[in-house]
Amino acid sequence: MPKQLSIFLENKPGRLESVTEILSKSGINVIAFTIQDRGDFGLMKLLVSKPDQAYLTLADKGFACALKEVLLISIKDKPGNLHKLTELLLKRKVNIVDAHGFVVAPDQEGICCLELKQAQDIKGFLTKEGFRVLDEEGLAEIYDH
Amino acid sequence: MVINYWDKEHETLDKQALKKLQLRRLKDTVEAALKTPFYKSRLCKAGIKSCDDITCIEDLKKIPFTTKDDLRECYPQGLLAVGLEGVVRIHTSSGTTGTPTVIYHTREDINRWTDLVARCIIATGVNQGDIFQNMMSYGMFTGGLGLHYGAERVGLTVIPIGSGNTKRQIQLMHDFKTTLVHATPSYLLHIYSKLEESGFSIKDLVLKKAYLGAEPYSENTRKKIEELFAIDAYNSYGLSEMNGPGVAFECLYKCGMHVWEDAYLLEVIDPKTAVELGADKEGEIVFTTLTREATPLLRYRTRDLAFIYKGECKCQRSHRRLSRITGRTDDMLIVNGVNLYPSQIEEVIMRIPEVGTNYQIYLEKEGSLDKLVVKVEIYSKMFKGDLAELDNLRDRIKDELRAAVIINPVVELHEPGNLPVFEGKAKRVLDMRQKL
Numbered sequence: 001m002p003k004q005l006s007i008f009l010e011n012k013p014g015r016l017e018s019v020t021e022i023l024s025k026s027g028i029n030v031i032a033f034t035i036q037d038r039g040d041f042g043l044m045k046l047l048v049s050k051p052d053q054a055y056l057t058l059a060d061k062g063f064a065c066a067l068k069e070v071l072l073i074s075i076k077d078k079p080g081n082l083h084k085l086t087e088l089l090l091k092r093k094v095n096i097v098d099a100h101g102f103v104v105a106p107d108q109e110g111i112c113c114l115e116l117k118q119a120q121d122i123k124g125f126l127t128k129e130g131f132r133v134l135d136e137e138g139l140a141e142i143y144d145h
Numbered sequence: 146m147v148i149n150y151w152d153k154e155h156e157t158l159d160k161q162a163l164k165k166l167q168l169r170r171l172k173d174t175v176e177a178a179l180k181t182p183f184y185k186s187r188l189c190k191a192g193i194k195s196c197d198d199i200t201c202i203e204d205l206k207k208i209p210f211t212t213k214d215d216l217r218e219c220y221p222q223g224l225l226a227v228g229l230e231g232v233v234r235i236h237t238s239s240g241t242t243g244t245p246t247v248i249y250h251t252r253e254d255i256n257r258w259t260d261l262v263a264r265c266i267i268a269t270g271v272n273q274g275d276i277f278q279n280m281m282s283y284g285m286f287t288g289g290l291g292l293h294y295g296a297e298r299v300g301l302t303v304i305p306i307g308s309g310n311t312k313r314q315i316q317l318m319h320d321f322k323t324t325l326v327h328a329t330p331s332y333l334l335h336i337y338s339k340l341e342e343s344g345f346s347i348k349d350l351v352l353k354k355a356y357l358g359a360e361p362y363s364e365n366t367r368k369k370i371e372e373l374f375a376i377d378a379y380n381s382y383g384l385s386e387m388n389g390p391g392v393a394f395e396c397l398y399k400c401g402m403h404v405w406e407d408a409y410l411l412e413v414i415d416p417k418t419a420v421e422l423g424a425d426k427e428g429e430i431v432f433t434t435l436t437r438e439a440t441p442l443l444r445y446r447t448r449d450l451a452f453i454y455k456g457e458c459k460c461q462r463s464h465r466r467l468s469r470i471t472g473r474t475d476d477m478l479i480v481n482g483v484n485l486y487p488s489q490i491e492e493v494i495m496r497i498p499e500v501g502t503n504y505q506i507y508l509e510k511e512g513s514l515d516k517l518v519v520k521v522e523i524y525s526k527m528f529k530g531d532l533a534e535l536d537n538l539r540d541r542i543k544d545e546l547r548a549a550v551i552i553n554p555v556v557e558l559h560e561p562g563n564l565p566v567f568e569g570k571a572k573r574v575l576d577m578r579q580k581l
Contacts (some may be wrong), residue, residue: 040558043535
């Protein structure tokens, strides 16, 4: 399964910049990111081109970070398709902890990134319903083709 | 000024008679102390095998000092001089970290403590007919119960509200026409700041006097409180090792707190050399109990710094006056009237695997109340990227700290390596509070 990088950051000036500086120096591409805020600290979550390398580089620099497995679902970028996905997830009682989404090719493809409470085997179910579930190489492939 | 006394005979005892009384009581105290395992060994080592070895007041100096650490080592019964069935009250130090200390009281100990507090109340011109709202915590903290018992003995009308719940405090002050309160100066200032939003003004209250204690504060703050509330405010000093409140108290003249010298032998010493200092010289207060039965204490080093005033007080009490407490010889902090050692916080933090060993204790004022902030660093190896776990962690640290130090701290989670580290001894405590 693909991995999302979580970094613990204090909510103060310069923290975001210190992360992006390191990633840019290491030639790591940021595909999507979001921040879950808790007031004086937050979790920055990133989908990057080389998650393992990003994790090691940041951990080396003293950041508290972790890699978590996520479900990456490719959706054809058309109105109604996200809704179709959420209906399916509801039907299957999928317990979502965290989610975010982004477009990779307008009118063509969007990605929905889900962190699940427990690992659930829904890849087969989603594929049958017409959604593509990305594996570890999936994100890199978006750039290749 | 009309001067009233609760116990005129003892309060105005001439110096010679007082000294005689002190010697007799010192001998009784040494005899009681020798019944405890701790003092039996300590005193014998110092050549004191019975009270006959004390022939004059100066022989006090033969007795070695007793420290807080001694009390910790003696927990629970090393300093108990009577059978447990004779003990009617147990007061221990607060919190769950470190070894606690305990002071036992017999019925007579409580009786005498109550009388000392009664002396204090009468000395401030308060009497039956006064409505007394006791805003100090009840429970193990001796501030609440100590004043409560003394107030009931004098015959005041007591409202045992304890601390906190400011809106209710104000409502009760109005409903019952409170004339006297016992509180920390910061809490009283806090009440003042909440009057308007509670729908009241000073004109709705009939407060006349306040007893202020449990935390250090300046003469300026006393005057400020007196001005804001249009009352007289009196300084109170006590410590649980010497019962609680009632050790020293201001009289109507408000210049120094009379120490009840027929109940406590008072010394002020140089904390480094242990040499006794004369009047007007700041040093560490040392007390010897003169009437305590269950837990007699000899030459107890309080770690509080103060000086003794020279000369006599206009109230004609022969008991000498102690200044405000000017500092501590150790690193103890006082937060909203509660004592706290940085080591108590350290003990909790070291027990939590998800945070690192670098931490900081930050103290600031929020209005007139103290705010305790404990800053810790996330330990990167234990970080799993789970937000719910972080919320949980913060709550857990808060709960453990609150159990350990009683105070409600704010817990801040920081990135690894972001808290300052100093060469040598880390400066763990940053006290940003402006002195009251």
